[in-house]
Amino acid sequence: MSLLEIKNAKLKVDNKDILKGLSLSVNSGEVHAIMGPNGSGKSTLSYMLAGRDGYELESGKVFLDGQSLSDMEADERARSGLFLAFQYPVELPGVGGMSFLREAVNSRRKFLGEEELDHLAFVKEARKVASKMFVKDEMLKRAVNVGFSGGEKKRFEILQMAMLKPKVSILDETDSGLDVDALKIVSDGVNEQRTNDNAIVVITHYQRLLDYIVPDFVHILSDGIIIKSGGPELALEVEKNGYAGLINAA
């Protein structure tokens, strides 16, 4: 069953064509990697999916678990189970990590018709998940992303993903700014969340992340469309020959 379906998506940003008829189908239980050079439209794709203002489709359709996203605002999409791990997580001065997490989780639970967690139950759950991600209590007390290191920011993103239990997660350049140790922790966190009921789309420049989060499918994005799809071996080909060879061949 297809959890995420993108059909012939076209989109302009500042009057420039960025997505030029992109199609992609992601089934539950699958991990897809989207690779592409700078400027190929990777971040635009993630903003379009998440419903950021200014990234509305010009034509084409997107479905999340069979439901069209075109009339849904960013927050509705999130509550419906779409998660975006940001390339550059945003600082929220004065907003405590724990209370931010709680608001987010309760919004999702409310949407699902589940009871909102009270403070104690929530803190217990959050601590449990956080410890797996090597996120210390002290970090949850700090303001969201303020003064976090690159690794801490990404760990906090994945912690949120784990708490929100989304249907579809999009990881936008999650490997950027991570050293090898941090990359491993973050990848372990992601892998732990792979189930038969959800799907993950990993957007990345480099093959190295895919050594840790092994995808079922790899797609090459170039100039706003997917020019080639294949298995994990496609990523190795990129690593070996660069994007240029693939793009020229296409």
Next chain:
Amino acid sequence: MVATQETIDKVKEVSSTYKYGFVTDLEADKAPLGLSEDIVKFISHKKKEPKWLLEWRLKAYKKWLSMEAPDWAMVDFPKINFQDIYYYSAPKTKPKLNSLDEVDPELLRTYEKLGIPIKEQKVLAGVAVDYVFDSVSVATTFRKKLAKEGIIFCPISEAVQSHPDLVKKYIGSVIPISDNYYAALNSAVFTDGSFVYIPKGVKCPMELSTYFRINEQNSGQFERTLIIAEDNTYVSYLEGCTAPQRDENQLHAAVVELVAMNNAEIKYSTVQNWYPGDKDGKGGIYNFVTKRGNCLGQKSKISWTQVETGSAITWKYPSCVLKGDDSVGEFYSVAVANNAQQADTGTKMIHIGKNTKSTIISKGISAGKAQNTYRGQVQIQKNARGSRNFTQCDSLLIGDKCGAHTVPYINQFTPYARVEHEATTSKISEDQLFYCLQRGLDTEQATSLIVNGFCKEVMKELPMEFAVEAQKLIGISLEGSVG
């Protein structure tokens, strides 16, 4: 003053069923429109005040006549016609409703969002409650407990009768009648307010709150409060209510005086949520308040915390006069102005004694087409060696039609002191909003979260139960300002 006419009509209507000249009595309980020496005498007479207080009022009235309304604040409003105001009317009983179903649904929604318990909602909205309301019995118990400690906490009109010496000694001692236009007016016509006296060595065992007087008479538009803390004492006083307050009186000119002796600490917290007027600024309260505390004793401390979200116009500068050596003054403020609201608020820290310290943290939030001004004075006098001040003024803008202004005045008359001033202006960024939305928060939740994060340093100064309500209140005040 349409509503007043309504009251009279209603009373007339009801009074036809009463035989004993109810109307006449009630009519006599209302002073005629306008202000004159006779009105001042009328008020004093109605309150059965001693002669010295009447004379004090009259002196204030004469002073007021010779003064001009201040025009230096960054607020703009039509000239007030002081002869078009009633300065005394009998305590108003709110119209009794039979159930919450009769209450304005908009008001109920706000109560709900604030998380005010049903029982309390009923009292606030004026619904007849036929069982003994909890807070009344609680208040009685508390009052007994306070009396046991020797603490006096009562309406100031009561204190004038029961403790005239204390009132006489301290009223106007912090804010003299000639201090400013609105303080002079208040001194002439004040109707009621709170009086607190903490005897030597007593730490007040609970937060004193106007909430406990919720069922008592409305203090009216010219409120006057006096708090005296003797040597080695502590008291925390909460003023106001997060629930929206409507009032038919447009002008409110209150005076609050605090006196702290050696080693005494007074913490005064306010949440102000008067009617701000509609989107275009029609209606709404003019809130012209004078608040000041005297740190008379050594090592005394006065701390003001305010969350100002209501009123069409706010003109308010809670201040500290640091006379005692090593005394401390603090001012923590959140001022929210949305739509057509105008706020000009800040503080004065006057350092007179040696090694005095003051801290000012001001957070101004502007949205809609509101104007929000921080105005603060730090004065270090010649003998205030070793004194320090730290000021931080942060402004947050929501939208592109509002304004934030910071006007600091620093006068330093000794080189042996340190004054620091920091100021920032920021906007809620699109990135921040999108990040929150992507986590499933709606625009209003997101705004509220970001704004409350911005005010955190001030909110943590509020007593716990107040802080939770105040946070929600800030969110509600900014509804519809983003997106």
